[in-house]
Amino acid sequence: MFRLKGGEGMFFRRSKQKKVDKHQQMEEERSPLSSNLDKNIEKIRLLYEDCSDVVFRSFLIGGKVKAELIYIDGLSNMEEIDTSVLSPLMQKMVEKRSSPSNWMEEKLSVAKITEVNTVEECIENTLMGNPILLVEHESKGLALGLARAEKRAVEEPASESVVKGSREGFVETISVNIALIRRRIKSPQLKMKSMKIGRRSQTEVAVVYMKGLANETLIEEVNNRLQRIDIDGVLESQYIEELIEDHPSSPFPQILSTERPDSCAASLLEGKVVILVDGTPFAMITPTTFLALLQASEDYYQRFVLSTAIRWLRYVYLLLSLLLPSLYVAVLSFHQEMIPTKLMMSIATSRENVPFPAIVEALIMEITFEALREAGVRLPKQIGSAVSIVGALVIGQAAIQAGIVSPPMVMVVALTGIASFTIPRYNLGATLRVLRFPMMFLAGTLGILGVMLGILIILTHLCTLRSFGVPYLSPIAPWNKSAMKDVLIRAPWWQLSERPRLTGEFNQYRQGPNQKPGPRKGGE
Amino acid sequence: MRMMLYLIGLTCTFLLTGCWDQTEMSNTALIKAAGVDRIDDNTIELTVEIAVPQTQSQSGGQGQSQGSGGVTQVLIRSSKGKTIPDALEKLQEQLPRKIFWGHSEVIVINEKLAKEGIRDSIDYFIRDPRPRIRSYVFVAKESAKEIFSLKTPSYSPSEILWDIAESQTLMHVTLVDLLQRLVIGDVFLPMVEKLPPAKGKKSNETFAYIYGTAIFKKDKMIGSIDDELTRGVKWIQNDVKESNITFLPEGAKGYISMNLQEADVKLIPKIKGDKWELTIKTRTRAEIVLNETNIQVKSPKEINSLEKQLVKQWEGRLKRAVQKVQKEQKADILGFGEAFERKYPKKWRKVKDKWDDIYPQVEVKYDIDTTILRIGAGTATEAR
Numbered sequence: 001m002f003r004l005k006g007g008e009g010m011f012f013r014r015s016k017q018k019k020v021d022k023h024q025q026m027e028e029e030r031s032p033l034s035s036n037l038d039k040n041i042e043k044i045r046l047l048y049e050d051c052s053d054v055v056f057r058s059f060l061i062g063g064k065v066k067a068e069l070i071y072i073d074g075l076s077n078m079e080e081i082d083t084s085v086l087s088p089l090m091q092k093m094v095e096k097r098s099s100p101s102n103w104m105e106e107k108l109s110v111a112k113i114t115e116v117n118t119v120e121e122c123i124e125n126t127l128m129g130n131p132i133l134l135v136e137h138e139s140k141g142l143a144l145g146l147a148r149a150e151k152r153a154v155e156e157p158a159s160e161s162v163v164k165g166s167r168e169g170f171v172e173t174i175s176v177n178i179a180l181i182r183r184r185i186k187s188p189q190l191k192m193k194s195m196k197i198g199r200r201s202q203t204e205v206a207v208v209y210m211k212g213l214a215n216e217t218l219i220e221e222v223n224n225r226l227q228r229i230d231i232d233g234v235l236e237s238q239y240i241e242e243l244i245e246d247h248p249s250s251p252f253p254q255i256l257s258t259e260r261p262d263s264c265a266a267s268l269l270e271g272k273v274v275i276l277v278d279g280t281p282f283a284m285i286t287p288t289t290f291l292a293l294l295q296a297s298e299d300y301y302q303r304f305v306l307s308t309a310i311r312w313l314r315y316v317y318l319l320l321s322l323l324l325p326s327l328y329v330a331v332l333s334f335h336q337e338m339i340p341t342k343l344m345m346s347i348a349t350s351r352e353n354v355p356f357p358a359i360v361e362a363l364i365m366e367i368t369f370e371a372l373r374e375a376g377v378r379l380p381k382q383i384g385s386a387v388s389i390v391g392a393l394v395i396g397q398a399a400i401q402a403g404i405v406s407p408p409m410v411m412v413v414a415l416t417g418i419a420s421f422t423i424p425r426y427n428l429g430a431t432l433r434v435l436r437f438p439m440m441f442l443a444g445t446l447g448i449l450g451v452m453l454g455i456l457i458i459l460t461h462l463c464t465l466r467s468f469g470v471p472y473l474s475p476i477a478p479w480n481k482s483a484m485k486d487v488l489i490r491a492p493w494w495q496l497s498e499r500p501r502l503t504g505e506f507n508q509y510r511q512g513p514n515q516k517p518g519p520r521k522g523g524e
Numbered sequence: 525m526r527m528m529l530y531l532i533g534l535t536c537t538f539l540l541t542g543c544w545d546q547t548e549m550s551n552t553a554l555i556k557a558a559g560v561d562r563i564d565d566n567t568i569e570l571t572v573e574i575a576v577p578q579t580q581s582q583s584g585g586q587g588q589s590q591g592s593g594g595v596t597q598v599l600i601r602s603s604k605g606k607t608i609p610d611a612l613e614k615l616q617e618q619l620p621r622k623i624f625w626g627h628s629e630v631i632v633i634n635e636k637l638a639k640e641g642i643r644d645s646i647d648y649f650i651r652d653p654r655p656r657i658r659s660y661v662f663v664a665k666e667s668a669k670e671i672f673s674l675k676t677p678s679y680s681p682s683e684i685l686w687d688i689a690e691s692q693t694l695m696h697v698t699l700v701d702l703l704q705r706l707v708i709g710d711v712f713l714p715m716v717e718k719l720p721p722a723k724g725k726k727s728n729e730t731f732a733y734i735y736g737t738a739i740f741k742k743d744k745m746i747g748s749i750d751d752e753l754t755r756g757v758k759w760i761q762n763d764v765k766e767s768n769i770t771f772l773p774e775g776a777k778g779y780i781s782m783n784l785q786e787a788d789v790k791l792i793p794k795i796k797g798d799k800w801e802l803t804i805k806t807r808t809r810a811e812i813v814l815n816e817t818n819i820q821v822k823s824p825k826e827i828n829s830l831e832k833q834l835v836k837q838w839e840g841r842l843k844r845a846v847q848k849v850q851k852e853q854k855a856d857i858l859g860f861g862e863a864f865e866r867k868y869p870k871k872w873r874k875v876k877d878k879w880d881d882i883y884p885q886v887e888v889k890y891d892i893d894t895t896i897l898r899i900g901a902g903t904a905t906e907a908r
Contacts, residue, residue, distance in 0.1 A: 349577035
């Protein structure tokens with residue numbers, strides 16, 4: 001075993017070295033464009049060898065000057081290329097030698113144009129969908145902002161639906177996502193820093209924050225952590241999440257993923273930093289606390305009394321989803337005297353024919369439930385209903401009649417399943433569902449003592465966690481009384497005048513004083 | 525990797541040590557009630573009522589099965605022994621499952637045994653941590669075995685006893701109450717007996733109910749009082765939330781019934797020289813619930829007169845209870861000693877040993893006042 005360990009370590013080390021070598025290869029010298037058009041084309045063609053989707057279009061500007069338009073089929077707006085680039089340039093009369101910037105101003109009716117000087121820039125721009133215009137005798141090219149990616153329409157967020165509130169959800173295109181946030185915060189203080197992550201995927205990642213609200217050191221920290229990422233490709237925000245977390249091996253999510261632009265905007269206004277990743281309809285919000293994961297956006301869109309009640313319901317079900325099966329197992333195997341006699345009798349009656357001990361019964365049912373849930377998510381929609389029918393039979397009546405499980409256990413499992421879905425963030429619910437299993441083992445071996453032990457371990461772990469420097473359990477630990485307004489209750493907006501305290505304390509107030517409405521306040 | 529090893533090690537330790545006191549419910553015999561009888565000088569008989577979590581009836585050996593339409597059936601087993609643990613050991617031999625005390629809620633002690641002293645039999649239930657200390661304790665006129673063997677419809681005999689005790693109509697004493705009382709003074713326990721069976725029924729087709737209170741001097745039973753006196757005692761103990769008094773008003777035909785509410789009874793002790801005095805003070809509100817008389821309870825004058833009569837009636841009841849318990853039985857179950865101890869702790873310490881002599885001499889005074897608050901919801905049926 002130990003030998004194996006040593007061997008593995010060696011293997012990792014070697015592969016690490018390889019990575020570094022490759023990285024050095026990637027950062028080769030950049031070759032500038034020459035004034036010879038054919039040479040430039042040749043270089044680009046060589047890089048784009050066997051790429052049938054790259055189009056090289058040669059034409060003459062005004063019938064005289066040789067030029068080349070390079071773009072990737074499907075990434076650029078073809079109509080725009082025809083009407084705004086090709087036709088005006090081909091009809092243009094070239095009087096004298098003028099620099100591209102000159103005739104660019106005159107003729108090219110394209111909104112966004114940037115100059116490119118190297119072959120690599122050309123490649124980058126074409127890959128982003130910007131057609132490159134190269135002209136004979138020019139050592140500069142033009143990248144035309146005519147990218148047009150196929151994008152999904154803005155739809156209702158599937159994983160965080162609300163009854164009252166915005167129906168817009170993020171899409172896969174980062175520019176749309178940024179616009180969705182910008183639409184909600186129309187302020188020049190809303191800043192975004194864009195960068196490319198992924199050696200090969202070159203995924204665009206944007207760090208969005210409110211200047212003056214977000215702590216400068218926090219922004220710097222986010223940037224630093226993002227910049228040290230060196231990965232092949234970023235296909236989903238989870239890739240980045242796992243690479244910038246404070247505690248990579250913790251089961252608890254330390255970054256909040258949301259599909260809702262309004263949640264993002266709210267977090268930005270609280271001074272948090274949002275990370276958007278191209279190709280992912282989820283934004284990441286940092287720093288995040290445990291309690292923030294229990295706050296749904298709808299809490300703030302409903303009357304505060306109702307929201308407070310729902311929040312408490314959620315807290316109760318949070319505990320249930322973690323503890324209910326283990327408590328049931330513990331009580332049934334060790335502490336039969338702890339439940340009321342009449343309940344005990346009815347449980348005893350129903351368990352009389354069950355051949356397994358409580359812990360085995362609980363494991364069978366919980367695992368079955370998890371399998372059904374997983375199957376329900378993975379299966380094509382057409383077959384999904386079949387799963388639910390079979391599932392209802394398997395973990396329902398049939399299992400009871402077969403004498404494998406007892407009815408109370410089915411109830412416990414069903415309640416636990418429902419409880420885990422009352423948590424607004426799917427990933428936290430999933431974490432608790434996983435932690436339930438060790439808790440059940442502890443309960444089955446040590447009884448209530450084991451359950452308490454498990455709770456203590458989890459609590460201790462939660463206390464050690466930090467998300468970008470913010471204690472995970474804040475504002476409970478460390479205690480902050482004024483923040484309880486948004487934890488124990490959801491105070492009405494006219495009382496939530498202080499921003500939650502994150503890393504620093506500045507720009508404390510988010511609204512004017514005396515916001516409580518009343519019949520005569522308006523006329524005062 | 526090292527982490528994995530630690531984890532595996534940790535898991536193993538759980539498996540090694542964890543399950544030592546694990547009991548599966550299908551391996552336990554849940555004792556619902558236990559009864560103790562005296563057989564002869566050296567032998568007691570322990571009878572237990574065991575829940576059988578099955579719908580089919582089961583019978584065998586010495587035990588009888590108790591048919592019931594509810595979720596649980598019970599099985600009665602008894603065994604003899606020198607002491608309760610001794611009998612228990614023999615009982616376990618007869619049972620296929622392990623005895624589990626966690627849900628025993630009723631303890632019945634036979635009168636004969638109670639007269640010898642309950643300390644010995646109660647000791648097991650207190651010393652062993654497994655039985656519940658919130659079980660209700662009863663003294664039975666018949667043998668405990670007989671009480672548990674009754675064929676009761678839909679509930680087992682012990683369930684009926686428990687429910688009656690829980691309703692708090694008469695005395696209800698849990699093991700922990702009993703413990704406290706044993707420490708501070710004299711003890712009382714509810715008395716149960718078999719209700720005479722209805723005509724045409726067999727002698728065991730009935731149930732047991734609480735009919736009075738057994739009075740103990742220290743831990744020995746010295747007598748009993750009936751339900752009426754028990755109510756009086758309960759009043760003085762300030763253990764009544766609501767009660768009815770029915771009496772014949774002066775110069776009227778028919779009865780009048782009143783519901784007494786919000787009674788708060790205080791015992792106010794006073795020591796004047798050698799004279800020990802105690803005032804039973806109470807203020808209460810009454811509500812007329814039945815009026816068979818021709819008194820029209822509308823004018824304040826009539827209500828005043830009724831109030832006075834009610835006070836008299838009530839005082840009479842309390843007096844009878846005090847007379848019986850204090851003067852005749854001389855058992856301090858009314859909490860007089862405690863009241864004196866609280867007010868005069870120093871004096872109490874001096875006379876503590878002589879309290880048995882002082883107690884019957886304590887002069888009891890009554891300070892009772894009552895207000896008739898409501899005369900009833902509808903008065904149309906009143907005689908005119």
